[in-house]
Amino acid sequence: LQGRLPIVNEVPRITIGYSTLASRVENILFPSLSFPHSILISVQNPGSSRFTIPRSLTNVSVVESKETGVTKSRNKVVENTSTDYLIFADDDATIDAEGLATIISYLDSHPACDLVTAITTNESGLARKRYAIREENLTLFNSAKVGTIEMVLRVASAKSRRLHFDENFGAGSANPLGDEYIFISDLLKSGGQAVFLPVVLASHPDESSGANTEGVENSHTLTARAKVFTRVFGWKSPFVRAYFYLRRERKGRTFPEFIRFVRG
Helix, strand or coil, X not given: CCCCCCCCCCCCCEEEEEEEEHHHHHHCCCCCCCCCCEEEEEEECCXXXXXXXXXXXXXXXXXXXXXCCHHHHHHHHHHCCCCCEEEEECCCCEECHXXXXXXXXXXXXXXXXXXXXXXXXXXXXXXXXXXXXXXXXXXXXXCCCCCHHHEEEEHHHHHHCCCXXXXXXXXXXXXXXXXXXXXXXXXXXXXXXXXXXXXXXXXXXXXXXXXXXXXXXXXXXXXXXXXXXXXXXXXXXXHHHHHHHHHCCCCCXXXXXXXHHHHC
């Protein structure tokens, strides 16, 4: 895939949407892009703390909330975005300008596509997980590991479908994972289309709330993952949970743990 930069004009077509805490606003690695873009920062600020935005940035808007929880913050980003496209950014992630341009070009030429996911690398430039080697359509069975920073959304589609992140999942909630997977599953169930492109979109440190994508770390994570599958697959979820558990290679697997996970 070759990136073609969007035509430069006065109207931004993409928003870089950050969800962060007031104490981390000053740590945001704002992108350097050669095409017009907007920056929207959703700040979780229950303590009404002071924070500052670089004065050199003229394309930034801020939405503050007393609530906490990353999915609540991301929903505010979606609600307040008016551009064609939206990339969900973390305050410690670096966006790849060429990769983003490639994805914008793809969305422009594929109007039926509602969401593109792509590759993130770590601080050493290595892929953070296993990715497909070619373009592929996303399904309920190949999108469970997608991270938020890997997603570029067609905003009008999300709003017309009334899509939102399930606030019962994600960092800061009782179930601190699975929010991206649930969002994608809701999109697909509503008739939307999503695709993976083998393009580097961002760099993000390995240490993060979503870094554990290969299996179950502890009983709390096990329970949360089970709930994610219940949310996505409903009555079919015990069969999917059994498949998920058995295909993961991990030390210390036990039959009682397997039964707990399958039962949800």
